[in-house]
Amino acid sequence: QVQLVESGGGLVQAGGSLRLSCAASGRAFSLYALGWFRRAPGKERVFVAAIDRSGGSTYYTDSGKGRFTISRDNAKNVAFLQMNSLKPEDTAVYYCALRNGFYSVDSGSYHNWGQGTQVTVSS
16 A cells, blocks of 8 residues: 655744655556645544545535645645645644545545644744
8 A cells, every 4th residue: 555654744833834745665656646634633534625535526615615736746746735824723633544436525535645744834
């Protein structure tokens, strides 16, 4: 199975930007749809954005639309989440994950997960 490592998190002021990376080991990265999820303190992991295996289709929740952009570079086995206009409510540990088939908002349907990267947005 593909192993994932998230990076790029950090502390940023409200209105700022971060680009998260999801680096994949192995050679099967392009076979899977990829999702970004986040878990705020005391809350469950929730869906943020997803991209299909080819990168041709993306999906965002209302909270991320217009601010977040998900992308992937299958040749380099990496995916990204560009986050602009960050808000304090975006503070969370962000995870990337893979699933078979098309993407889903259901975290339980993803079978590979990274360790997460912390994003903290100050007000």
